[in-house]
Amino acid sequence: MRVLATAQEMQEASRIWRRQGETVGLVPTMGFLHEGHLSLIRRCRKLTARTVVSIFVNPTQFGPTEDYETYPRDTGRDCDLCRREGVDVVYLPTTASMYADDHSTWVEESSVSKGLCGRSRPGHFRGVTTVVTKLFNAVLPDLAVFGQKDAQQTAVIRRMVRDLNFPVDIHVLPTVREADGLAMSSRNVHLSAADRRRALCIHGGLERARVLVKEGIRETDQINAAVRDALAAESVHVDYIEVVDPNSLKPLACLDRPALLAVAAWVGDVRLIDNCILQPEG
Numbered sequence: 155m156r157v158l159a160t161a162q163e164m165q166e167a168s169r170i171w172r173r174q175g176e177t178v179g180l181v182p183t184m185g186f187l188h189e190g191h192l193s194l195i196r197r198c199r200k201l202t203a204r205t206v207v208s209i210f211v212n213p214t215q216f217g218p219t220e221d222y223e224t225y226p227r228d229t230g231r232d233c234d235l236c237r238r239e240g241v242d243v244v245y246l247p248t249t250a251s252m253y254a255d256d257h258s259t260w261v262e263e264s265s266v267s268k269g270l271c272g273r274s275r276p277g278h279f280r281g282v283t284t285v286v287t288k289l290f291n292a293v294l295p296d297l298a299v300f301g302q303k304d305a306q307q308t309a310v311i312r313r314m315v316r317d318l319n320f321p322v323d324i325h326v327l328p329t330v331r332e333a334d335g336l337a338m339s340s341r342n343v344h345l346s347a348a349d350r351r352r353a354l355c356i357h358g359g360l361e362r363a364r365v366l367v368k369e370g371i372r373e374t375d376q377i378n379a380a381v382r383d384a385l386a387a388e389s390v391h392v393d394y395i396e397v398v399d400p401n402s403l404k405p406l407a408c409l410d411r412p413a414l415l416a417v418a419a420w421v422g423d424v425r426l427i428d429n430c431i432l433q434p435e436g
């Protein structure tokens with residue numbers, strides 16, 4: 155396994171593979187890898203001849219008061235895990251190599267990125283679409299693998315790839331959870347033991363919503379209220395709870411089609427997101 159630090163080295167490696175007729179897959183991450191990331195890496199290895207994992211905590215997707223400085227990092231352990239998974243290249247750019255002092259070009263999606271996390275994290279998705287574009291241009295992948303855990307991110311990336319004709323297939327894999335249901339996240343390491351227990355109410359709320367839908371509830375106000383109650387019972391501070399169309403991310407008043415139930419909440423100092431698909435039958 156090679157560790158490459160510049161876009162030029164990465165492009166050269168990828169061009170050689172492509173000349174040999176080998177397909178290239180990219181798994182973009184911010185590191186501090188867990189089983190969720192590993193599930194993406196394993197799928198990528200099945201789909202392509204070559205697998206690149208990028209590890210980059212992207213400063214431009216963090217707001218000025220957010221956790222860029224304290225975001226968990228352990229590059230040595232991440233590289234060991236990637237080696238064990240049979241990754242071909244870890245692309246590990248430095249911040250200075252990614253963003254010149256006078257960097258002035260941005261990629262911005264202007265619809266799907268505006269609600270949900272985009273509302274409470276202005277500029278976040280502009281950072282995401284810009285860095286994913288840069289990663290695509292460095293790795294030159296045939297496909298890239300993302301997690302449904304970040305449902306809005308996948309919707310924004312799909313839209314960007316369609317609108318800007320990126321020749322990259324987007325694959326999205328289900329959320330990997332801890333045994334008790336908590337969605338795996340690098341940020342979980344910052345939860346105290348008590349907050350870790352309280353955080354379970356997010357998954358509990360999603361499960362409650364699924365039961366209500368099974369029982370025939372179709373008004374999204376009722377579903378939102380039930381999830382809100384589940385979070386309030388643990389004094390978890392809600393950022394948003396919304397039932398939206400999975401592609402446009404526009405809010406739905408009535409569950410007349412499969413919908414995305416998306417939640418963001420603060421558990422102590424840690425902002426967590428989770429989601430599920432609600433499937434009305436009949």
Ligand code: AMP
Nearest residue numbers: 183184185190300301303304329330338
């Ligand atoms: P991150 O390192 O958190 O930016 O995530 C990198 C990629 O891993 C993104 O595509 C995420 O959606 C995905 N991911 C993060 N957590 C999970 C999880 N629990 N299950 C599946 N994929 C995940």
